[in-house]
Amino acid sequence: MKDKILLIDDDKSIHDILEEGLEQYQLYHSYSASESLKILSKERIDAILCDLILPDINGIKLIKKIKPNYDIPIIMITGFASIESAIEAIKAGAYDYLKKPFSIKEVNNILSKVLEHERLRNENIRLMSILTGTPEGLGIVYTSEVMSNIIELIKKISPYNINVLILGESGVGKELAANAIHKLSNRSDNKFVAINCSGIPETLLESELFGYTKGAFTGANKDKDGLIIKADNGTMFFDEIGDASPEFQVKILRILDSGTYTPVGSTSIKKVDIRLVSATNKDINKLLSQKTLREDLYYRINGITIDIPPLRERREDIGVLAKHFLKLFSNGQKEFSKNAILYLIQQDWKGNVRELKNVIQKVSILTKSRIVSANDFKYFKKNFSYQGVVYKDAKYNFERIYFQTLYKQCNGKITEMAKQSGLTRQNIYIKLNKFNISM
Numbered sequence: 001m002k003d004k005i006l007l008i009d010d011d012k013s014i015h016d017i018l019e020e021g022l023e024q025y026q027l028y029h030s031y032s033a034s035e036s037l038k039i040l041s042k043e044r045i046d047a048i049l050c051d052l053i054l055p056d057i058n059g060i061k062l063i064k065k066i067k068p069n070y071d072i073p074i075i076m077i078t079g080f081a082s083i084e085s086a087i088e089a090i091k092a093g094a095y096d097y098l099k100k101p102f103s104i105k106e107v108n109n110i111l112s113k114v115l116e117h118e119r120l121r122n123e124n125i126r127l128m129s130i131l132t133g134t135p136e137g138l139g140i141v142y143t144s145e146v147m148s149n150i151i152e153l154i155k156k157i158s159p160y161n162i163n164v165l166i167l168g169e170s171g172v173g174k175e176l177a178a179n180a181i182h183k184l185s186n187r188s189d190n191k192f193v194a195i196n197c198s199g200i201p202e203t204l205l206e207s208e209l210f211g212y213t214k215g216a217f218t219g220a221n222k223d224k225d226g227l228i229i230k231a232d233n234g235t236m237f238f239d240e241i242g243d244a245s246p247e248f249q250v251k252i253l254r255i256l257d258s259g260t261y262t263p264v265g266s267t268s269i270k271k272v273d274i275r276l277v278s279a280t281n282k283d284i285n286k287l288l289s290q291k292t293l294r295e296d297l298y299y300r301i302n303g304i305t306i307d308i309p310p311l312r313e314r315r316e317d318i319g320v321l322a323k324h325f326l327k328l329f330s331n332g333q334k335e336f337s338k339n340a341i342l343y344l345i346q347q348d349w350k351g352n353v354r355e356l357k358n359v360i361q362k363v364s365i366l367t368k369s370r371i372v373s374a375n376d377f378k379y380f381k382k383n384f385s386y387q388g389v390v391y392k393d394a395k396y397n398f399e400r401i402y403f404q405t406l407y408k409q410c411n412g413k414i415t416e417m418a419k420q421s422g423l424t425r426q427n428i429y430i431k432l433n434k435f436n437i438s439m
Helices: 012-021 033-042 059-066 083-092 104-132 145-157 174-183 202-210 246-258 284-289 295-301 316-329 338-345 352-366 391-409 414-421 425-434
Strands: 004-008 026-030 047-051 074-078 096-099 164-167 192-196 235-239 275-280 304-307
Touching: 004 012, 004 033, 012 026, 012 104, 026 033, 033 059, 047 059, 047 104, 059 074, 059 083, 074 083, 074 104, 083 096, 083 145, 096 104, 145 174, 145 304, 164 174, 164 295, 174 192, 174 235, 174 275, 192 202, 202 246, 246 275, 246 295, 284 295, 316 338, 316 352, 316 391, 338 391, 391 414, 391 425, 414 425
Parallel strands: 004 026, 004 047, 047 074, 074 096, 164 275, 164 304, 192 235, 235 275
Antiparallel strands: none
């Protein structure tokens, strides 16, 4: 079966040229944004070639309409190419950028590349989903809209070599997000290597990263490769990069600028090809104003920023995370009572997902009963409390989050919602109306 390509361009000559030159594909023709959306609603399209200038709306606005509803790679084509418009198109969700005039060979090459990447990505996601039991197979469990948007952003930026800065409190899952970027990238066959800039003493950080030669310092009895060479052609993750010394930051800059480094005790220069993903749990503006983080380094690592909110700002994720961890630690032998989930949702989780995971692990080990109740948590978290929360409000919040989550999981299908919740269809309609959940 031929791959289906949707061409969106108001220039008929482009359609004629590509119709003749792309015979190995089934080409669908659209001359406007509105026409293209109609085609997408009816046909399963494998890739899109979209002009930047269209008669009704521009191509970037069209991408923003397409991407939330269709997981299809889009190649932007235009006669007005610039770095700014290329970055804007990629941020909006374009896979790549093609400048007019182009040859049929160029179009064929880019389509072959994107379609092969999509086949590998989908197969990788399918296999990883089987292995991890999580959405997209990335190990990230969520149901909230904000995390769904973050996952979509990760999918958009992963194929590109752009550096990424991940912000967020300790324990929100910054390394998981970095690993997800690596898994969905063209570097996924090579290694993902993480180094914590605050977890290694300054005296050891440089030798751990760059390696050293025999005799470089006391105890250096033989040459040793650093972590960075292990990440060659892969992804290097610098956690807490704001804690690195100014001298060490200069050496990171050198890697980004020239792709070279020098092992400790050596005079020879070595080459390395890495994609850099960095993270910090600190206020980035404060790091810059205090000159703790070099401004020139910040602009190099901040190609795209991902800001992961704390768990208390996405409470609808707490229930699905807790159930995931309990299933993991109990081998599927235990489950939560409704009051246990409500109990967990009301907590602030200052340690975020990491703290929640640790608490669930403890309760899964020490609770004898198959059903874990709210009372079982009192041994593990002294600060668990409903202080200041009226029961009526707590119950309302739980129900609201429960039915919002149920609605998403069942794709708005009332019969399925009734089946899973044990309520009648009439009661489901009442709850949806009560919590203003759109049908």
